[in-house]
Each structure stands twice: as structure tokens, then as C-alpha cells.
Amino acid sequence: MKTYIAKSLLQVIPVLLIVSLIVFILVRVTGDPVALMLPETATAEDRAVLTQALGLDQPLYTQYIKFIGSALQGDFGTSFRYGESALPLVLERLPASFELAVAAMIFAVIIAVPLGVISAVKRNTFMDLIISSLSVVGKAMPNFWMGIMLILLFSVMLGMLPVSGRGGMEHLILPAFTLGVGLSAQMTRLIRSSMLDILNQDYIRTARSKGIFEIVVIGKHAFRNGLIPVVTIMSLQFTSLIGGTLITETVFAWPGLGQLLVVAVNTHDMAIVQAAVFVIALIVVISNILTDIVYRLLDPRIKYN
Template sequence: MAYFLKKIAQIVPVLLIISFVVFVFVNVSGDPVVLMLPENASNEEIQAMQKAMGLDKPVIVQYGIFLLNVIQGEFGQSFIYKQQALPIVLERLPATFELMTAAIIVSIIISIPLGVLSAIKKNSPVDLFISGSSVLGKAMPNFWLGLMLVLLFSVYFQMFPVSGRGSLAHLILPAITTGTAMAAEITRMLRSKMLDVLHQDYMRTARSKGLNHFSVIYRHGLRNSLLPVITLIAINISTLVGGALVTEVVFAWPGIGQLVISAVHARDMAVVQACMFVIAILVIGANLIADLLYRVVDPRITYK
């Protein structure tokens, strides 16, 4: 328990740094008052709005006010939606969480069998094919893969919807698009780790006891290869979020990604700030969950 309290305490300075970075980017992006007022607004109206928003105060004071508002969950009002920014982002959060979870599941379903098979069939044509496919999967841009999947499975074969969210059929193509790069990376990592594990003494002992091949490989070999895979997934959550931003635009998926892209184009900085904080908390939470999973996979691990 003390370990996790320490980890949670470490989140506070991280969020402070994020808040400062967000504040700086918002300030260098331009004057939000100019966007909120009509083009023919007078200087008096601009100055009055700046005073009402506290933009006439010194920068350090503005940051202090911004930080206090963030602690209270207030990121300002969206001038597009005419309401507080955080509820708008939280309304889109389930869609993004659904897509990210599906992408992780897809990547695990693809990568674990391929990674294990590639290690078992080392230097065979099967291994070379899987390794080559992993490199290709990592190299393909999300937007290109998404468009190709839409053309092939939505337009040509008409197996899945082109865009939107609703049923499981709507989720399959976006999940594959988002999870492919992670699947490729996990496959390569798992192959490397399995090659080390297969020659360990406990694997030879398990075989000598007469255990069947499947049990030796998956119960003993795979389980002892999963720790770096969990670490890799946690590290790549931020990359997964970045991929989801592109995927949500390609498939018109109504999540945070599509929201933040439209907010950046419109320079709706209140929504951009709220999106960045929610995404940061998602990434931090994923890394905390990864720490918990270490103990589940290997009970010998202790936390100090």
C-alpha cells in the first residue's frame, strides 16, 4: 500500500508540469479574446473582455488563477459549445476509452500467438514472414491503414460500416487500425523474450517432467515473458492515444481525438486544455495499472 501511495504522490508534480506546459502553449497560441469577440469589436470591448478573463494581470498571477481553476475542474468555457469545457471532454471519454481498450485487445490477440510462434520457429520461413510483417505493421501510418481498410472492407466487400459508432461492427476497423502498430511492436518484443526463456533451466525441467508442449510453452514460457510486454503496453499508451486521434478522424469516431482536432482548428483553447489533462491522466493511470499487473503475472515481485 505504501508503494502505491508513493506512486500516487508522484503524480502531483507530473500534473503540475503538465499544467504549466498547457498554460504556456495556450498563451503563445494567441489572444483568445480576439477569437471570442466579433472582428469589428472596439479596443474598449477587447480590453473589457481581457479584464473580465484576468488576461490583464501579470503572467505568474494568470498561471496561479489557471492552476486554482484546474484543481476545481474548471478549464474555462468553450466559445464554440457555449458551456464548460470539461463536461464536453468527459462526454467523449467513453468512446475513446472503448476504442483504446479494443485496440489493446486486438494487439494482444494478434501479437501473442505470432510472437510465440516466431520464437518457436526461429529462422524458419514462418519466423521470417512474421518478423517482416511486424516491421511492415510498425511502419504503416495509421491514416493510410485506416483508409485502406475502409476501401477494402467497407466499400468493396461492404462487411463493416464506413464510419460512426454504435455497434460492434463499427468498432472492428478502428480497433485494428489503432492496434496494428502496437501489435507489431509486442510481437517483436515477445519473440526476443521467448527466445531467452526457451533455453532457461526451468523450461528444461518442465519438459523432463513430461508436461505437454503446449503447457510448457504457454504456462511456463509465456508467463515469464509477459513482464516486458506489460511494460511496453504501458509505455505505448501515449502512442496509442496519438494513434486514436488520427483513427477517430478517419472513421468519424466521436471521441476525444476528433474533439481535440476540431478544437485546435477552431482554437477553442478551453477544450484543448481539458483534453490534454484528461489524456495525461489516462496515460498516468495506465502506467499505474501496469504496476499492479506485474504482481498478478509474477507473484514473486514485491513492492517497496
């Protein structure tokens, strides 16, 4: 296991290099940052001076080599919008995104686990039909629409919760619920499917034939083995929540990484885009390694070479 983790950590290097290369090229071929940074009244001389100052007059490969050298030192450039180093700005927004992602994931797990297990145990019953229908509806509702509806209901009409911003727990409820509903719907269906496969296994029938209580069969023998695909989707969804909650963070004015990335893309702030994508890629890679470790803890039969 230690050897596998060491090899996985070494694989982080080429992955991040490929990600940095793709982002570096895409950012530079999608527009002219000099035109965005200078006013319309700027002269050709002003453009030439700024182009040279940013190093944009050099070949792309030279720019990339310098970019990698600076990135290894934690320098992704200076944001022309904020006038500060890009990486600290990204790291400053990261805790807010983590807070929202963790809250949404906790909400999704609390809802999805019992509903998924009940739906599998009560297969083809009225209860299963209700849970399956709710899962479909929850997955079909767009996040931005649900967020707006929740604001209108709980903030505008009832005045119970704040409309936007980050503060206490009351500010977290609506955005976390908005993100968690769609995720819980997806996890519920996955847990149901996984549990149905497990409940048809021979060792489950053997446990039941021995007279073991049904709650022990479900909780100890079936549920733990049915968690592996759930852990996979949780890992994938959590990393997407970190960098992909663009619409939800915008609707609720949540000061997270997603909102910062949207503004950076709209203003063509290359330094912010590069730093944000680099950090998100690192989180994804580390999350995948942790997921493999959890697999091993859930099922000791899994071996890594």
C-alpha cells in the same frame, strides 16, 4: 505493496502540477485567443472588454494560480466554441476513446500473442520468417493510409461496413482494426524477443529435461515470465491510444477525445486543450501504477520499497 501504491498516488500531485503548468504556458504563448474569439470587425474596446473578462490582462502567475484553484474544483474554463464547460465536454468524449482503445488492444493481443509465441518457438524457420515479415509490413503501414484503404474496400466497394461515425459493433471494426494492426505488429516482435530470452534460461532446460510436455513448458513456465515487457508496452500504447488516436478518429469521424483535441488546437480553444491534456495525464499516471501492480502479480519476486 500498499505503501508503494500510497507513495505513487502522492506523486500524482506534483506530476499533474508540472503538466498543468507546461500546458498553461504553451497554450498562452502560441496565439491570441481574443483575436480568435472576436470577429474581424471588432473594435479595440471590444478586445479590451473580452481580455479583461477572460482575465488575460493579468500577469501569467496570477492567471495560473486562479487556473489551479478552478481546476481543483473541476473547472477548466468555458469553451468559446461550444459555449459549455470544458471538463464535461472532455469526459463526454472519453468513453468513445476508451471503447476504441480497448477494442484495438483486444485485437492486437489476439493477433500478437499466438504469432509472437509461434515465431519464438519456430525460430529461424520459414514460419518465423513469414511472421517477422508481416510484423514489419504491419508496423510500416501508416494508420491514415490503412484506414482510407479499408474504407474504400469494405465500405465503398463491398458495402459491408459503415464509413464513419459511432454506433453498433459494425462501426467499431474498421477503426479498431486500423489501430490494432500497427500495435499487434510491435507486440509480436516484442513477444518473440522476450520469449527467446526466456526459452534460453536454465529453468526452461531443466523443465524439458524432466520430460514435461512442451506445451506446458511454453504456456506455464515461459509465457508468463515473458509477459512483463509486453505488459509495459501495452500500458504505454493504451494510454497513447486514449489521447493519441488523432488521425484515426479524424479519418473515421469517430467522436472521441482525439478528434475533440484536434479541433480545440486548431481553433485555439484553451479550455478544451487544458482539460483534455489534464485528463490524459491523469490516465497515464494511473495506468503506470496499475502496470506496477500487474508486474507484482506476474512475478512475485518483484518487490517495491
